[in-house]
Amino acid sequence: MTDRPKLVLASASPRRLALLEQVGLRPEALIPATIDEEPVRFERPNALAERLAVEKAKTARHIAESDENLKDAFFLAADTVVAVGRRILPKTDTIEDATECLELLSGRSHRVFTSVSMITPTGKQRTRTVEARVRFKHLSRPEVESYLASHEWRGKAGGYAIQGIAGAFVVRIVGSYTAVVGLPLYETVSLLAGEGLPIHLGWLNPLDGI
Numbered sequence: 517m518t519d520r521p522k523l524v525l526a527s528a529s530p531r532r533l534a535l536l537e538q539v540g541l542r543p544e545a546l547i548p549a550t551i552d553e554e555p556v557r558f559e560r561p562n563a564l565a566e567r568l569a570v571e572k573a574k575t576a577r578h579i580a581e582s583d584e585n586l587k588d589a590f591f592l593a594a595d596t597v598v599a600v601g602r603r604i605l606p607k608t609d610t611i612e613d614a615t616e617c618l619e620l621l622s623g624r625s626h627r628v629f630t631s632v633s634m635i636t637p638t639g640k641q642r643t644r645t646v647e648a649r650v651r652f653k654h655l656s657r658p659e660v661e662s663y664l665a666s667h668e669w670r671g672k673a674g675g676y677a678i679q680g681i682a683g684a685f686v687v688r689i690v691g692s693y694t695a696v697v698g699l700p701l702y703e704t705v706s707l708l709a710g711e712g713l714p715i716h717l718g719w720l721n722p723l724d725g726i
């Protein structure tokens with residue numbers, strides 16, 4: 517049997533893992549990278565997403581350095597940033613933050629930037645940043661309140677998750693849906709395949725279980 521190339525997902529996000537698995541990519545290991553995610557002064561949202569994705573991949577690779585089993589692995593990380601104009605919305609941990617985000621997003625368009633960064637077994641790093649534009653319906657006070665009660669906003673960039681209840685707020689999306697959820701699948705697969713990770717969609721029988 518030939519050795520399957522290994523993939524490490526530098527993430528604690530179950531959504532990112534589920535997206536990879538959706539196309540039959542099963543990481544050998546999950547190595548979440550805890551880094552400071554604060555934007556620096558005047559940082560643009562796309563630049564922030566890119567900087568953090570790059571840093572997460574590097575941090576995970578560093579953590580795995582002494583692991584012989586992961587010596588020849590590809591490392592993959594991503595970061596998602598939601599912005600209204602140049603204003604970067606937080607990853608919401610409190611009801612107050614989430615309320616502010618939802619009120620800001622109500623009835624208007626915003627942008628979601630997701631950057632995906634990969635480090636090859638030889639140490640080459642490649643990164644792609646994807647932009648999606650999302651328009652929300654006007655949210656009434658009761659709608660905001662019931663969404664807050666769902667807790668789906670917790671830990672999500674911009675205070676919502678398109679893959680859940682907030683999918684019903686989306687009037688229009690231009691760009692990659694999987695990028696909004698947290699991992700742009702087209703770009704991720706292109707990056708990995710472009711650097712020699714043999715991806716035969718079907719290699720791991722992605723249709724199993726559907």
Ligand SMILES: Cc1cn([C@H]2C[C@H](O)[C@@H](COP(=O)(O)OP(=O)(O)OP(=O)(O)O)O2)c(=O)[nH]c1=O
Binds near residue numbers: 531674678
């Ligand atoms: C906008 C949006 C964000 N999100 C999530 C994706 C990310 O998990 C999160 C943005 O935070 P990130 O900092 O990108 O990721 P994370 O800290 O959750 O995970 P990691 O360990 O990979 O760093 O928001 C959704 O799940 N759905 C959405 O619609």
